[in-house]
Amino acid sequence: MYVVRVSKLADSIGVHRNTIRNWIKQGRLEAGPAPGKGLLLTKQELERICREYNLEPASLMDRPLPAEQAQAVLGAAVHMPIRHMGQRTERLRPDPQWADVCLTCGTCASTCPIAGVDGLDPRKAVRMVVLGLEQELINSQWPWKCTLCGKCEEACPMNVEIVAMLRRVRGLRPRQEVPGPMHKGVLMDLERGNNLGIPKEDFLFLLEDLGQELAEEGCPGFVAPVDKQGANLMITVNSKEPFAEPDDMKFWWRIFHAAGEDWTIPSDHWEGVNWALFTGDDESMKTLVGRLVDNMYRLDCKTLLLPE
Numbered sequence: 345m346y347v348v349r350v351s352k353l354a355d356s357i358g359v360h361r362n363t364i365r366n367w368i369k370q371g372r373l374e375a376g377p378a379p380g381k382g383l384l385l386t387k388q389e390l391e392r393i394c395r396e397y398n399l400e401p402a403s404l405m406d407r408p409l410p411a412e413q414a415q416a417v418l419g420a421a422v423h424m425p426i427r428h429m430g431q432r433t434e435r436l437r438p439d440p441q442w443a444d445v446c447l448t449c450g451t452c453a454s455t456c457p458i459a460g461v462d463g464l465d466p467r468k469a470v471r472m473v474v475l476g477l478e479q480e481l482i483n484s485q486w487p488w489k490c491t492l493c494g495k496c497e498e499a500c501p502m503n504v505e506i507v508a509m510l511r512r513v514r515g516l517r518p519r520q521e522v523p524g525p526m527h528k529g530v531l532m533d534l535e536r537g538n539n540l541g542i543p544k545e546d547f548l549f550l551l552e553d554l555g556q557e558l559a560e561e562g563c564p565g566f567v568a569p570v571d572k573q574g575a576n577l578m579i580t581v582n583s584k585e586p587f588a589e590p591d592d593m594k595f596w597w598r599i600f601h602a603a604g605e606d607w608t609i610p611s612d613h614w615e616g617v618n619w620a621l622f623t624g625d626d627e628s629m630k631t632l633v634g635r636l637v638d639n640m641y642r643l644d645c646k647t648l649l650l651p652e
């Protein structure tokens with residue numbers, strides 16, 4: 345058996361660490377947990393993944409683990425008893441084990457850039473879920489103070505999925521109680537195609553107008569390419585730009601023009617900020633992402649750019 349660091353494996357393959365964790369959940373990679381954010385792989389599995397991604401096994405190996413020690417690590421992780429405390433439910437923990445492995449070490453709190461703001465403490469949030477105080481967490485402002493930056497999860501020695509937990513907590517808040525304008529933005533995007541409800545004709549007029557300005561500002565012949573079939577790049581736009589800072593869009597366009605990029609903006613569903621991600625609203629998020637994907641197929645574009 346060999347111990348491989350999640351981060352080293354992810355970097356070598358060129359994917360995010362969460363992708364590696366998802367592969368394990370999906371059974372695409374057979375690996376068990378090892379101490380210190382490591383993964384325990386058999387020699388055969390290590391060689392298989394290295395063959396698949398053209399890697400040298402030696403470049404990934406942290407250290408070989410003696411058979412008895414490997415067995416002990418695997419046994420401890422697989423057979424770790426779940427301590428039932430309070431009346432917790434499974435709705436915040438898709439994996440019933442994760443919160444039970446929390447050591448209460450506080451590393452998450454020490455790395456959180458906003459720990460202490462309104463009392464936010466990721467360690468306490470995890471404890472609340474473990475102890476069945478999830479309704480209190482759902483009702484609190486903590487999940488909404490969190491920036492979802494992931495530093496806590498990155499630092500956690502036990503790989504507790506703190507960000508997924510906090511996002512799930514957000515999703516359990518009744519929609520009318522979602523703070524700020526985020527949920528209204530989601531509804532507006534679903535109904536009118538962008539977070540601020542900018543009408544299509546206004547958007548197209550603005551693109552034309554800005555294109556003419558750019559043509560006069562050193563990009564002769566420039567025309568904003570709308571709904572161009574077969575373009576290499578399909579770009580999305582943060583609706584706050586056409587709404588409040590339209591000139592910002594020209595910075596991107598100027599670069600594309602200078603680079604000779606083949607690009608386009610869709611005339612519908614061009615919003616590049618999916619607020620459903622932040623409100624924990626998976627269904628709406630799926631719908632909005634699906635519209636971008638539909639645009640990609642409709643316009644036969646190769647690459648999607650989300651400047652946000």
Ligand code: SF4
Binds near residue numbers: 450502506
């Ligand atoms: S860093 Fe991980 S193990 Fe430590 S308190 Fe936070 S969630 Fe628990």
Ligand code: SF4
Binds near residue numbers: 459490496506
């Ligand atoms: S994801 Fe949230 S709780 Fe974790 S470090 Fe970032 S702000 Fe703090």
